[in-house]
Amino acid sequence: MSKPLHRLTVKQIEAAAPGTALADGGGLLYRATAKAAGKWSFKFVSPDADFRAGQIAKGSKSFQRAMGLGAFPAVSLAAAREKATAARDLLAKGIDPIEDDRRRDEETRQRAASIARAASEQAMTFGRYADRHFLPYALTGFTNPAHIQQWQASFATHAKALRDMPLASITREDVLRVLQPIWTEKMETASRTRQRIERLFAHAIQNGHYRGDNPASWRQFDATLPPPRVEPRHHPAVPHDQIAAFVAAVRAKQADSMAALMLEWIALAACRTGEARFATWGEIDLKRKVWAVPAERMKMKRDHIVPITQRMEETLAEAKRRHPARENGEDPAASDYVFASGKGRPLSEMAALMLMRRMEAYKDFTTHGLRSTFKDWAGEQTDFPRELIEEQLAHQLGEVERAYKRGSAYERRRPLMEAWAAVCAGEVPAGGAGNVVPLRATATGGQA
Structure with a gap:
């Protein structure tokens, strides 16, 4: 009677011709692939319920499996028998050795991933995450350099104490230590810093770099810190009696300054700096005497029509004369900027404001404040309807006002802007314009 196990010898294995299959018993098999070289396998009937269910679902009645044990001679006969014995022990316990190997491999991968994650979290500091991951995401689409700088300062300066700390270890107490020293003295700065830190942790939580509750959310501090004050912000405005x-x-500086031309245009149109900076010649219609600002450049994301006054025409003519295209004897293209630098690019965000700061008498005022100057003059010194004034400023109108707007085309605002132009030119006193319209305004007619 032959032995059920350990049937083979090393010599038999070494002498087996390529393609020969030999059984050692108990499921251990050897297949020669070359002279004195081959592969070990272990065949068995799987007891694993999931494997059996999968086979049945595929329409197979076979639950037999083959498990690779390595190649001869790297895996000797003795080593192959040890592996087969270990597999049979598992089968005796109702465990599929292939599934057991897979489970152990998965546990090993998870442990390795956990160790790598812990090392990564230790290396991923708050500052590194802010600079490399969060800010590139949060600042996408930002065009205002001042806003970009403010966001960067929140993480580089105001949250400096957190920068070298491992991101994953930061707690509510760590964030509180950043906020408390500046909360009462610089509440607006502190409040914005907290909001930005909260957004960073929300980003880190969603991307697997932080676990747990957001340590910078307001509910972590609403019983510790006083609620932030909401204070109205006002842009310092030139008093309307000083506008002339x-x-x-400003005109005295226009001989050599395109920024001065743009600054006067901002004052005359009562527009925002960005609307003027990116104005193109294709938006200017001198036949109808209008400037059509597209919705994508408006704060309220709706098209806006600005009547062009006589002085604004003169400003346009001078801007065109200085345009870089004129160096080649050509007119600017429709896509060219109206107030262009020497290289044809739009003037910088700060060009008009810096010009004002260099004017000693007006250094404390802002370009955006010129809109308030216009609004104060129109509301206090004229009889023009409030709805026309608000529409000229492109403000969001209420339901009743929007109904009024449907009948208030830009031509109804033209007398208002001609009167404002006269005040700016010193032709009419700022305090005595009333609803008087300069005679030159009557030269434009028609309805929009």
Whole structure:
């Protein structure tokens, strides 16, 4: 009677011709692939319920499996028998050795991933995450350099104490230590810093770099810190009784400054700096005497029509004369910027404001404040309807006002802007314009 196990010898294995299959018993098999070389396998009937269910689902009645044990001679006969014995022990316990190997491999991978994650979290500091991951995401689409700088400062300066700390270890107490020293003295700065830190941790939580509750959310501090004050922000505005002197001072700088031309345009149109900076010649219709600002450049994301006054025409003519295209004897293209630098690019975000800061009498005022100057003059010194004034400023109108707007085309705002132009030019006193319209305004007619 032959032995059920350990049937083979080393010599038999070494002498087996390529393609020969030999059985050692108990499921251990050897297949020669070359002279004195081959592969070991272990065949068995799987007891694993999931494997059996999968086979049945595929329409197979076979639950037999083959498990690779390595190649001869790297895996000797003795080593192959040890592996087969270990597999048979598992089968005796109702465990599929292939599934057991897979489970152990998965546990090993998970342990390795956990170790790597812990090392990564230790190396991933708050500052590194802010600079490399969060800010590139959060600042996408930002065009205002001042806003970009403010966001960067929140993480580089105000949250400096957190920068070298491992991101995953930061707690609510760590964030509180950043906020408390500046919360009462610089509440607006502190409040914005907290909000930005909260957004960073929300980003880190969603991307697997932080676990647990957001340590910078307001509910972590609403019983510790006083609620942030919401204070109205006002842009310092040139008083309307000084607007004529201001415009005269700006005009005195226009001989060699495109920024001065743009600054007067901002004052005359009561528009935002960005709307003027990116104005193109294709938006200007001198036949209808209008400037059509597209919705994508408006704060309220709707098209806006600005009547062009006589002085605005003169400003356009000078801007065109200085345009770089004129160096080649050509007119600017429709896509060219109206207030272009020497290289044809739009003027910088700060060009008009820095010009004002260099004007000693007006250094404390802002370009955006010129909109308030116009609104104060129109609301306090004229009889023009409030709805026309608000529409000229492109403000969001209420339901009743929107109904009014449907009948208030840009031509109804033209007398308002001609009167404003006269005040800016010093032709009519700022405090005595009333609803008087300069005679030159009557030269434009028609309805939009």
